[in-house]
Amino acid sequence: MVLQEFKNHIKTNFPALLQGPLLLACSGGIDSVVLAHLCALSELDFALAHCNFKLRGAASDADEEFVRELAVKLDKKVYVTTFDTNAYIASNKVSLQIAARELRYQWFNNIRDQDGFLTVLTAHQADDNLETFLINLSRGTGVDGLTGIPAETNSATRPMLPFTRAQILTYATTGKIVWREDGTNAETKYLRNSIRHNIVPLLKELHPTFLKNFENTQKYLQQTAVLADNHIKQVQKELFVHKGDLVEISIPRLQQYLPTKSYIYALLKDFGFTEWEDVLGLLTAVSGKEIHSKTHRLLKDRDVLLLQTRKETPMDSYDIALEGESSKLPIRLQLTEVTAMEEISSDAIYVDKDKLVFPLQLRKKREGDVFYPFGLKGKKKLSKFFKDEKIDVISKEAQWLLCSGDKIVWVVGRRADNRFKIERTTANILKIKLLH
Template sequence: MFPQFKNHINNNLAFLNGKKLLVAFSGGLDSVVLAHLCVGNKMEIALAHCNFNLRGEESDGDEDFVRQLGSKLGISVFVEHFETKQFAEDQRVSVQMAARELRYQWFEELLKIEGFDFVLTAHHADDSLETFIINLSRGTGIEGLSGIPEVNGNLVRPLLEFSREEILAYADANEIKWREDSSNAENKYLRNKIRHEIVPKLKELHPSMLQNFQNTQKHLQQTDALATNHLLEVKHKLFQYEEDQIKIKIGDLLELKPLDAYLYGLLNPYGFTEWNDVKHLLHAMSGKQVFSKTHGLLKNRDVLILSKLNNRVQQEFPVYLDGTPAESPVTLKLEPVRSMQNPEKKTIFLDKEKLNFPLVLRNWEKGDYFYPFGMKGKKKLSKFFKDEKLDLISKEKQWLLCSNDEIVWVVGKRADERFKVEDSTQEIIKITQLT
């Protein structure tokens, strides 16, 4: 196996040569063999071991084994302890998901702090087959059937070309010792059930099952690449980028066949999963919206408007007579004038004596109200926005100019009646929105 591993690195993963590498190391068969192969190939590696404190003395024994092997091989070992069960409870996720999140989060920290270039994991061909079956059972697109990627950013899996059988044979031939995780023998986990019960049956049906799967996986990956390239061309034609929004003409979308497949390919990267809702949006009334966890999709007449949701933190910026600070999201110019011209949306005239400086530029909040210029009585901002036909995205971007806690100006839209210039006004301040 070693000659094949060396050739695979040189021919397909040559970018690893000469780099500082961190091996995700459990102490099990796969990671131990990966470490030995890397050392034999004179690759610069260190071991990163997670003690998840899930198996008591067994977990501590794994840690001791890792430290001893690192000393034997003459390589550095990094160990981190995690309170995995507590984290899982706090985050309301499974223990397996918690361990995964904790592990990769720590790897990212080691990359930055210790200056490693890549993380190597010991996933192999059988792992990829198991992932394929899991995704197939749950329902997935073509990307979910393409197996585990060999390279994903700074994460590399150099053993994906090899089977569990080949890895075990190499360990036996070289008298390599490893630790057995007792939980791997339990069938209460889906992956273990597939590993122990389903995959052996498939291999019985066809002796070359794994090799055939690897060939099929490569075909799927190539098909996925073709689809991805085509979708990029379609995006280039259909997506109109305007500031922080993307506009898509509904008429152009409806011409795409098969529509369901195109909607999935174009919008799945933005977190959308409720495809019936997305499809119904194409024929819905203007103003209807669909949300993913990260994005909103708004029907606005004959277009869809796609934008990132603003999980905004309430912000405030002081506004002095000489204007707004450099970090302010809106640039305002304040100047004294002798007379008042006709106010415009981007310009207002105020009675200076009615203002308390510094003014404050802030986000709007639920419950805000003001006294619209030229009207009697107050109006809730939510009602004002509705009358102005502002969509959710525009509302999220709206700023208010305030004096104390009172709104002076819904910036760029409407001034407040309480601060208007009157016959008794001694000093007039002109405020202009520049950006």
């Protein structure tokens, strides 16, 4: 019965798997071994992949040998690797569970990409889904954490999710399928194991169809999550104003969406932020206040929030030679001697070459910078120029200055300095162009 249900499930929900090739993650435990047998009997094109985390001494090596023998029995290719898991935990400061997950999925994905596998098959089943739900519930997660293990992602497919642990055990014992038992699965010091052995049995005793009822409830949650996701995408279109590599979010408009904290979470959760009270606090913070995730920064600038991908800190300054295009700069500049002024635009300036001291320097703003804006009389603090031009904080940080010695020649792309302008006595004209 399980075999036929599995075949029907693949044909109905994952027809692409019939084309293969597939990479099947096999630990040697009952779930992945049964999945391997079901795939073989369904005539799917697959290979096995086994990770030896070197955490249980001889038992880990015995698991590896078992999977190698299973591959021979099923006449399938097998990939095997070992990890120094404890060293990874120490260097990355993560838990054992996270370390194992990161290591194995990185390896699986590398094999998939290198050898052309369609997807990675994992043996997560219905009881795993319930346990994950309870874990996320205990951690105070949002709706996304309660919708369960996804049946399919860009990197993995989980065709065993409709089947319970009891169904899998019955199928394995009836079919005399041999598997390996991981002794640590019985240790309740791990949260998942504690939930599996102490909580799930009690829940199942409450109602004979508890697991089926839970699956139905989770489907409703998934449908609700889809509706909410569609709404948030529409709100993002209305609120997120893209300006180059920045996203600008109007605070007054954001505050019109209630409850604001819930909208902030939904709008920004995919950018890695976790300290939601701090994010909410930005709405009333002074300009310049910012918070960071691992991948993004969020900054308050007057009545907007500015969202930007975090970048590597650039060098303090770059030297620029006289001729040609400077290819090693963070921006592309071309310096060319010309006989007369040609195009006039914000991306090109013409200066008196003889007033320059080479090499020129390209750098970011510094405290106390002043320049003489072209077209105006006298000098001006660079900070005052930025304020008058209504340049946001992140754009100020990103602004490049072309300098000759300690003098600003060009606020690149915005305004040239009057001290280097072309005059009647100019003998040599230098064109400096910003290339895009």
